[in-house]
Amino acid sequence: NCPSGFIYHTESNVSTTQHHSSCGDFVLYTHTHTHTHTHIYIYMFKADFPFLSSLVRATTLHLLLSLNKNHHSSIKKACVCFLCLGHPRFFNQLSSGLDIIGLAGEWLTSTANTNMFTYEIAPVFVLMEQLTLKKMREMIGWPSGEGDGLFSPGGAISNMYSVMIARYKYFPEVKTKGMSAAPRLVLFTSEHSHYSIKKAGAALGFGTENVILLSTDERGRVIPADLEAKIIDAKQKGYVPLFVNATAGSTVYGAFDPINEIADICEKYNLWLHVDGAWGGGLLMSRKHRHKLSGIERANSVTWNPHKMMGVPLQCSAILVREKGILAGCNSMCAGYLFQPDKQYDVTYDTGDKAIQCGRHVDIFKFWLMWKAKGTIGFEQHIDKCLDLSQYLYNKIKNREGYEMVFDGPQHTNVCFWYIPPSLRGMPHGDERREKLHRVAPKIKAMMMESGTTMVGYQPQGNKVNFFRMVVSNPAATQSDIDFLIDEIERLGHDL
Numbered sequence: 001n002c003p004s005g006f007i008y009h010t011e012s013n014v015s016t017t018q019h020h021s022s023c024g025d026f027v028l029y030t031h032t033h034t035h036t037h038t039h040i041y042i043y044m045f046k047a048d049f050p051f052l053s054s055l056v057r058a059t060t061l062h063l064l065l066s067l068n069k070n071h072h073s074s075i076k077k078a079c080v081c082f083l084c085l086g087h088p089r090f091f092n093q094l095s096s097g098l099d100i101i102g103l104a105g106e107w108l109t110s111t112a113n114t115n116m117f118t119y120e121i122a123p124v125f126v127l128m129e130q131l132t133l134k135k136m137r138e139m140i141g142w143p144s145g146e147g148d149g150l151f152s153p154g155g156a157i158s159n160m161y162s163v164m165i166a167r168y169k170y171f172p173e174v175k176t177k178g179m180s181a182a183p184r185l186v187l188f189t190s191e192h193s194h195y196s197i198k199k200a201g202a203a204l205g206f207g208t209e210n211v212i213l214l215s216t217d218e219r220g221r222v223i224p225a226d227l228e229a230k231i232i233d234a235k236q237k238g239y240v241p242l243f244v245n246a247t248a249g250s251t252v253y254g255a256f257d258p259i260n261e262i263a264d265i266c267e268k269y270n271l272w273l274h275v276d277g278a279w280g281g282g283l284l285m286s287r288k289h290r291h292k293l294s295g296i297e298r299a300n301s302v303t304w305n306p307h308k309m310m311g312v313p314l315q316c317s318a319i320l321v322r323e324k325g326i327l328a329g330c331n332s333m334c335a336g337y338l339f340q341p342d343k344q345y346d347v348t349y350d351t352g353d354k355a356i357q358c359g360r361h362v363d364i365f366k367f368w369l370m371w372k373a374k375g376t377i378g379f380e381q382h383i384d385k386c387l388d389l390s391q392y393l394y395n396k397i398k399n400r401e402g403y404e405m406v407f408d409g410p411q412h413t414n415v416c417f418w419y420i421p422p423s424l425r426g427m428p429h430g431d432e433r434r435e436k437l438h439r440v441a442p443k444i445k446a447m448m449m450e451s452g453t454t455m456v457g458y459q460p461q462g463n464k465v466n467f468f469r470m471v472v473s474n475p476a477a478t479q480s481d482i483d484f485l486i487d488e489i490e491r492l493g494h495d496l
Helices: 058-064 072-080 100-112 123-140 155-170 196-203 224-236 259-269 281-285 326-331 364-397 431-438 440-451 479-493
Strands: 007-014 026-033 036-043 148-152 185-190 211-214 240-247 272-277 301-304 317-321 403-405 415-419 455-461 464-470
Touching: 100 364, 123 148, 123 281, 123 317, 123 364, 148 155, 148 326, 155 196, 155 240, 155 272, 155 301, 155 317, 155 326, 185 196, 185 224, 196 211, 211 224, 224 240, 224 259, 240 259, 259 272, 281 301, 281 364, 364 403, 364 415, 364 479, 415 440, 415 479, 431 440, 431 464, 440 455, 440 464, 440 479
Parallel strands: 185 211, 185 240, 240 272, 272 301
Antiparallel strands: 007 036, 026 036, 148 317, 301 317, 403 415, 415 464, 455 464
């Protein structure tokens, strides 16, 4: 039996005449080797089995994974411990699902085993990246898709690129002389923004104290008046405002900052505007929902993670820049052993010197392949379905006994709520109830992980005690999976 969600290798071989693919719950892949095939079954999207057989303790895994052991049994046991994040009842992270075309693209990428720094060793992938990034820039709304960009190792690095580029734009001497050549620079971002902006401040020498957090409204959206007030305050203190990050789809609330109003302020004070669309950028594919990113075309740079809302296998993140050439200016070091100017082809195709890395994984092929297979309309249907499911969940629980909503109506696929066990429903609001309610979501999630039936995230936010944050990004999820989640929360939490 194949454990749900995990890879299982059979030991039998079959003849070439049995080479085929099935289209049921299991998908059969074959690998040719001396005219025989080894079956590799990957369990996909079968919702009536748990995606996690049980929570495996770290101490057990350490023993199992020891490189001092060389037994086939330990390999099999390790495979059984994998989590299947492609399961339609996995709602814990912003990236989930398993697209079969994307998986094929990742496998084929690995067979090439190449690097993205020069055209001479990755000509097809370099051109794919350039053409795909141009199409993404067109969807942002930049004229003719002009500008620049790269795929990076995740949204945090894409966001860091944006801060580096902004600093280079206004203070290019920092590249050679260091931060001592610049005045005290400050960055602005939402109190609900991704923590990678603070990390960029720390890593790039600004310091986290110079990352100024902006107040938000009850839905988690930046208040533009607070941004302007804090810019003025920083200038009066002798600081130099440099950079504003607007979030398009915040991690917890799924909030979309008012980009147009923020852009007006950035233009007034000559600040770099970055839009972190790691989570919400995929909505640009949807005619129904792209209005939530209105004004994104006014940004100087954009982060967009296809591995989140668009279901591309991890990792696949793009930093997109409106000004052509600034990436190279910021990052190039002209390493003579890689980037010779006298090659037999146009060396502008050598993109590696624009990156902060030397070695760079090929993240483009799986995305390009999915786009060719699904088309823009296919991505649109995927995204619209996920947002419809989040609305379905909200409608099911907003007036249901035992639930309280953190906010009214989802902006993205994020639905945030408290489950109130029967023991707390009659308790008056106060410190005792808050303390007990704070422990409910962690306990229910722990039981979910022990049973392996589903997984959903939780967190506190500001003065709010722990609540569930439900997100949908897997197109395999259905209304029945949402119904199951509700029933499971109630089953596990009833006696708390």
